[in-house]
Amino acid sequence: MEKRFLQQAIAMAMENVHLEGGPFAALVVREGNVIAAGCNRVTRTNDPTAHAEMVAIREACRVLGSFQLTGCDLYSSCEPCPMCLGAIYWARPARVYFAATHADAAAAGFDDAFIYEQIALPGSERSIPMIHVLDPQAARPFEEWVSQPQKTEY
8 A cells, every 4th residue: 555646536536626525535546556537527517427436437447448357556635435436346456555544534524325335225115216117028138148159157
């Protein structure tokens, strides 16, 4: 862990606040070099998925020409939210380092505890109901995927 990258993410998060963005930033580092950086752009772009980690992951994957961050570390100014945590697991970096905790974010009004609570509930009991619709063709895309000999596994 190189503290300078975490300090850089914190500085970027503070700068982003002054640019009317959210107080979050992230870096993707490979072999001691920053290959991508991202700041929270949710309100600037009207994109609820434009969290700092998501922006940094997207850019790093573009730079690497890969959908995985093998051999990379992610440095974040704050502990990743549930959405970013999911993206991190899909991207598979080696490690994630973060500064502020989700409790620190909650104290500033960024509380994701509600999302964790919702995930634990059955779909039909969530505040936004998730309704499973039975369809005889539902498994067909997966059957097609399994039968493809040239597929890229992920």
